Amino acid sequence: MRYVKAIADAITEEMARDERVILLGEDVGAPGGTFGATKGLLQQFGGERVRDTPISETAIVGAAIGAAANGLRPIVEIMFMDFIGTCWDQVVNQMAKMHYMFGGQVRLPVVLRTHTGAGLNAGPQHSGSLEAWAVHVPGLKVVMPSTPADVKGLLKSAIRDDNPVIVVENKTLYATKGEVPAGEHLVPIGRAEVRREGKDVTVVALSRMVHEALKAADLLSKDGISAEVLDPRTLSPLDRDALLGSVAKTGRLVIAHEAWGPCGFGAEIAAIAAEGAFRSLKAPVRRVTPPFTPVPFSPPMEKRWLPDAGKIAAAVREVCA
Amino acid sequence: MREPTREQGLAIYRMMQLIRRFEERVAECFAGGEIPGFIHLSVGQEAPPAAVCALLGPDDLVGATHRGHGQCLAKGAPPDRMMAELFGRATGTCRGKGGSMHLCDMAHGVLGTNGVVGASLPIAVGTALASRVRGSGQVTAAFFGDGAANTGAAHEALNLASVWELPVVFVCENNLYAEFTPQSVHTKAGSIAQRAGAYGMRGVRVDGNDVPAVFAAAAEAVELARGGRGPTLIEAMTYRFRGHHEGDPMAYRQKAELEEWRAKDPLPRFRGWLGERGWLTDAERARLEAEVQAEVNAATEFARQSPWPAPEAALEGVYA
Ligand SMILES: Cc1ncc(C[n+]2csc(CCOP(=O)(O)OP(=O)(O)O)c2C)c(N)n1
Numbered sequence: 001m002r003y004v005k006a007i008a009d010a011i012t013e014e015m016a017r018d019e020r021v022i023l024l025g026e027d028v029g030a031p032g033g034t035f036g037a038t039k040g041l042l043q044q045f046g047g048e049r050v051r052d053t054p055i056s057e058t059a060i061v062g063a064a065i066g067a068a069a070n071g072l073r074p075i076v077e078i079m080f081m082d083f084i085g086t087c088w089d090q091v092v093n094q095m096a097k098m099h100y101m102f103g104g105q106v107r108l109p110v111v112l113r114t115h116t117g118a119g120l121n122a123g124p125q126h127s128g129s130l131e132a133w134a135v136h137v138p139g140l141k142v143v144m145p146s147t148p149a150d151v152k153g154l155l156k157s158a159i160r161d162d163n164p165v166i167v168v169e170n171k172t173l174y175a176t177k178g179e180v181p182a183g184e185h186l187v188p189i190g191r192a193e194v195r196r197e198g199k200d201v202t203v204v205a206l207s208r209m210v211h212e213a214l215k216a217a218d219l220l221s222k223d224g225i226s227a228e229v230l231d232p233r234t235l236s237p238l239d240r241d242a243l244l245g246s247v248a249k250t251g252r253l254v255i256a257h258e259a260w261g262p263c264g265f266g267a268e269i270a271a272i273a274a275e276g277a278f279r280s281l282k283a284p285v286r287r288v289t290p291p292f293t294p295v296p297f298s299p300p301m302e303k304r305w306l307p308d309a310g311k312i313a314a315a316v317r318e319v320c321a
Numbered sequence: 322m323r324e325p326t327r328e329q330g331l332a333i334y335r336m337m338q339l340i341r342r343f344e345e346r347v348a349e350c351f352a353g354g355e356i357p358g359f360i361h362l363s364v365g366q367e368a369p370p371a372a373v374c375a376l377l378g379p380d381d382l383v384g385a386t387h388r389g390h391g392q393c394l395a396k397g398a399p400p401d402r403m404m405a406e407l408f409g410r411a412t413g414t415c416r417g418k419g420g421s422m423h424l425c426d427m428a429h430g431v432l433g434t435n436g437v438v439g440a441s442l443p444i445a446v447g448t449a450l451a452s453r454v455r456g457s458g459q460v461t462a463a464f465f466g467d468g469a470a471n472t473g474a475a476h477e478a479l480n481l482a483s484v485w486e487l488p489v490v491f492v493c494e495n496n497l498y499a500e501f502t503p504q505s506v507h508t509k510a511g512s513i514a515q516r517a518g519a520y521g522m523r524g525v526r527v528d529g530n531d532v533p534a535v536f537a538a539a540a541e542a543v544e545l546a547r548g549g550r551g552p553t554l555i556e557a558m559t560y561r562f563r564g565h566h567e568g569d570p571m572a573y574r575q576k577a578e579l580e581e582w583r584a585k586d587p588l589p590r591f592r593g594w595l596g597e598r599g600w601l602t603d604a605e606r607a608r609l610e611a612e613v614q615a616e617v618n619a620a621t622e623f624a625r626q627s628p629w630p631a632p633e634a635a636l637e638g639v640y641a
Contacts, residue, residue, distance in 0.1 A: 030502070031501035031502065054507040055468045082436075082437070120358065124423055125422060293635060293639045296418045296634075296635045297415075298413075298418070299629075301418070
């Protein structure tokens with residue numbers, strides 16, 4: 001099943017199961033979403049529950065917060081994560097803090113779907129990966145599914161969660177295919193997954209980089225290096241035990257993501273490993289991230305910019321040398 | 322009512338031709354895989370940029386939209402360097418860093434096309450503020466869509482420009498759709514121009530496929546702005562003949578609607594207007610259209626022959 005279909009199925013199943021679930025966003029209704037992720041939902045659930053909105057990101061997120069405070073379970077879409085700055089007050093100062101600062105009087109079961117990612121020559125304002133912004137804020141849960149099965153299972157869990165959950169998809173994954181278990185399929189929020197077992201090095205990879213890390217592991221096995229690929233799946237709250245367990249086992253750590261390095265999620269992973277598994281480390285931790293520049297448009301530059309299997313393998317070889 | 326002079330009329334017609342041919346070529350090159358990324362064309366919407374920019378000088382500024390090739394060309398950005406940017410080549414206006422949605426040409430007063438809907442309006446307020454403070458006499462024209470009119474940024478910018486009486490002309494190209502969503506779904510009030518009253522600003526709605534109508538409204542707005550009498554909101558009713566982006570199958574609109582608007586194509590309409598005045602003879606028209614075609618061909622060849630940027634150029638230019 002395609003990743004994009006897994007998203008539609010997750011929303012369909014949850015909307016059918018719970019009539020409090022509503023859907024808001026630009027072009028999510030009649031058009032079925034820019035990448036087709038919400039196709040057919042308007043026909044199935046009607047205009048009361050599936051709503052095309054104006055281009056009003058602040059109003060969309062604010063309305064979702066209000067609707068959640070008043071008994072619904074909204075799913076909203078911010079079309080590209082790059083645009084999240086336009087509604088960041090609602091996300092950070094309202095959605096993330098309300099439950100806490102009001103002494104638990106309100107619960108905000110809001111799901112905010114958005115996507116990140118370079119690779120389509122979409123240029124600087126449509127290719128960024130800003131998940132670290134969200135991970136930095138207490139009160140938000142952040143998931144970043146890399147496979148169709150995970151996006152379905154995590155999105156369903158997000159919809160059932162009583163907290164705001166940001167679901168960070170990747171635009172280049174929408175067309176990818178993978179097995180999705182039949183029937184009710186939930187992936188718990190906060191649980192990492194070992195994508196490939198290994199004993200020499202742990203590669204923690206996010207989103208699309210999971211697939212690059214798996215390719216890198218294939219390359220490395222030819223050199224006799226056994227790489228374990230760990231997909232955290234949930235960035236906040238993070239499955240620290242899985243991370244520390246894997247590092248304790250392999251003694252080496254490489255982290256790969258598409259977001260920028262400074263204050264990126266890899267810095268957090270490295271810090272957790274340094275704090276919790278320092279004595280197991282046989283080599284310095286390495287991060288594989290893009291250069292600290294906006295995402296360039298032109299193909300040769302964007303290709304140079306993106307981390308890939310080759311760059312991950314090179315970093316692993318360094319720490320294993 | 323100010324009308325274009327013969328010279329202005331011919332220049333506007335030539336510009337509309339250039340925009341139309343340039344964008345049709347972009348469509349071909351995109352379909353042929355020569356242009357990467359996302360492309361939003363303004364075919365059918367040539368009148369507002371051509372007429373508004375005909376009233377601006379080289380030092381004036383334009384804030385463009387994601388559908389902004391026409392706005393950039395009309396402000397004087399060179400077609401060859403623009404085409405090279407769309408192709409992602411090193412000779413592009415942004416050296417291949419920006420592409421269609423982030424195409425800037427400051428040398429010609431183009432503040433950039435913009436991938437963030439609504440974002441060009443506050444920026445235009447800023448350039449206008451600077452022209453006031455510096456006493457430079459520049460006017461800024463900010464283009465935006467009907468969809469953009471609903472962003473918070475648009476509301477804040479309109480209000481601020483009005484409060485400070487800044488030299489901005491806000492030009493809403495209302496093409497009736499925001500992506501795939503029709504205006505009736507995203508906006509309750511029929512007219513966007515009427516919002517001007519709420520901000521204490523002049524607002525006028527015009528037929529955006531009628532060059533003289535847009536020209537007259539813009540002439541007054543530019544004159545007032547230049548004279549220190551504040552901003553105007555112009556809503557130009559128009560239509561795009563192609564999809565939201567290239568590759569959009571346009572499932573959301575009726576064929577009849579498209580036909581109806583095709584009959585109002587601004588190019589033949591303005592050609593007729595010029596013809597009535599005896600300003601555009603068949604010979605003149607043939608000469609002008611051949612010139613435009615040659616210019617577009619040259620731009621395409623320039624882009625094709627231009628080198629790719631070095632991959633390492635991705636690392637340059639983050640800081641000044
Ligand atoms: C802040 C923001 N939200 C959403 C988008 C996605 N998007 C790109 S174009 C567009 C529609 C814009 O409609 P309009 O302003 O009417 O301009 P038009 O495309 O009709 O020229 C949308 C929603 C965006 N680029 N920026």
